Amino acid sequence: xxxxxxxxxFLGAMVVTASLILAQGPPAxxxxxxxxxxxxxxxxxxxxxxxxxxxxxxxxxxxSTTVRxxxxxxxVVDTKNPGQANxxxxxAQIKTVTxxxxxxxxxxxxxxxxxxxxxxxxxxxxxVYAHENMKKNWETxxxxxxxxxxxxxxxxxxxxxxxxxxxxxxxxxxGHTSADSYxxxxxxxxxxxxxxxxxxxxNCDYAQGGSIVAWAKSLDALLKLDFDTVxxxxxxxxxxxxxxxxxxxxxxxxxxxATDLVKKGTPQDQIVAQVTAADSTLNLGAxxxxxxxxxxxxRLPAFYTExxxxxx
Ligand SMILES: [Zn+2]
Numbered sequence: 001x002x003x004x005x006x007x008x009x010f011l012g013a014m015v016v017t018a019s020l021i022l023a024q025g026p027p028a029x030x031x032x033x034x035x036x037x038x039x040x041x042x043x044x045x046x047x048x049x050x051x052x053x054x055x056x057x058x059x060x061x062x063x064s065t066t067v068r069x070x071x072x073x074x075x076v077v078d079t080k081n082p083g084q085a086n087x088x089x090x091x092a093q094i095k096t097v098t099x100x101x102x103x104x105x106x107x108x109x110x111x112x113x114x115x116x117x118x119x120x121x122x123x124x125x126x127x128v129y130a131h132e133n134m135k136k137n138w139e140t141x142x143x144x145x146x147x148x149x150x151x152x153x154x155x156x157x158x159x160x161x162x163x164x165x166x167x168x169x170x171x172x173x174x175g176h177t178s179a180d181s182y183x184x185x186x187x188x189x190x191x192x193x194x195x196x197x198x199x200x201x202x203n204c205d206y207a208q209g210g211s212i213v214a215w216a217k218s219l220d221a222l223l224k225l226d227f228d229t230v231x232x233x234x235x236x237x238x239x240x241x242x243x244x245x246x247x248x249x250x251x252x253x254x255x256x257x258a259t260d261l262v263k264k265g266t267p268q269d270q271i272v273a274q275v276t277a278a279d280s281t282l283n284l285g286a287x288x289x290x291x292x293x294x295x296x297x298x299r300l301p302a303f304y305t306e307x308x309x310x311x312x
Pocket of ligand 1: 109111176195
C-alpha cells in the first residue's frame with residue numbers, strides 16, 4: 001500500500017515536471033555509449049548464460065538484458081532502448097525459451113538504453129522495480145519525460161521470487177548514477193549490474209548523481225556478495241568476479257591518487273593529466289568522458305569538487 005501511494009505521487013510529480021523538462025531540452029549527460037544514445041538499430045538475440053540453469057542474456061538494442069526463468073514466471077533486468085520494436089523483440093526472444101509471462105522487471109538506472117521500455121512493461125502488467133533515487137533522475141533526465149516511470153520504488157533490499165527463482169534487488173550507494181540497482185541471483189552466484197559494471201568502458205554520470213568516490217565503495221559492497229559471474233551493462237558475454245575486483249581497485253586508486261594531487265595543489269584543469277601521469281592504466285579521462293565536451297564540462301568539476309572535499 002505504501003509503495004502504491006509513493007508510485008502514484010511519483011506519477012503526479014512527472015506530470016508537473018514534464019513540460020519543464022521539455023522546455024529545457026536535453027541536459028548534458030544523456031548522450032553517448034551507456035548513456036542512452038540513439039537506438040542501436042540491430043536486432044536482439046537471446047543466449048543462455050553458461051552453467052547457469054534458467055539464466056539468459058539478451059544482447060542488442062541498448063544495454064544487456066538479463067532473463068531469469070522460474071517455474072511460473074520470468075524476471076527481466078533492463079529494458080533496452082525505447083521503442084515498440086525493441087520491446088516486442090525482447091518478448092519474442094523470451095518466448096523462444098519459455099511460454100511463461102514476465103512478472104518482474106528491474107531497471108538498473110535511468111539511462112534510456114536500460115530504462116527505455118518501462119512504459120510498455122508496466123502496460124503489460126509487470127511490476128517494474130527501480131531504486132527510490134530514480135524518482136529524482138526521472139525528473140531531470142529528458143529522455144524520460146512523458147514516459148511512464150517504474151511502478152515500484154524501493155529503498156531497503158527487495159527479494160522477489162518467480163516460482164522458485166529468487167532475485168535480490170539492492171542499492172549500494174551512488175556509482176554510475178545515484179540510483180544504481182544490482183540484481184543478485186544467489187542460487188546461481190550471479191549478479192546483473194547494469195552500467196554500475198558496464199564491462200570495459202565504464203563512465204560516471206555526475207549529472208544523474210554519479211560519483212567515482214562513492215562508486216569505489218559501492219563495488220566494494222557488491223564484492224561482499226558470493227558471486228562468480230556478472231552480467232554487465234554492455235557486454236556480449238558474462239564477466240567474472242575478478243573483473244569487478246579490478247574495477248573496484250581502479251576507482252579506489254583514482255580517488256587516492258587524485259586526493260594526493262589535490263593536496264599538493266594540482267588545479268582542476270591539470271587533474272586528469274596528472275592522474276594519467278601517475279598511472280596511465282587508471283584512464284580517468286574515459287570515466288569523465290573527456291572526448292564528449294558537454295559531458296566533460298559537467299563531470300570534470302563535479303569530480304574535482306568531490307576530491308577537494310576528501311583532500312581537506
Ligand atoms: Zn548508463
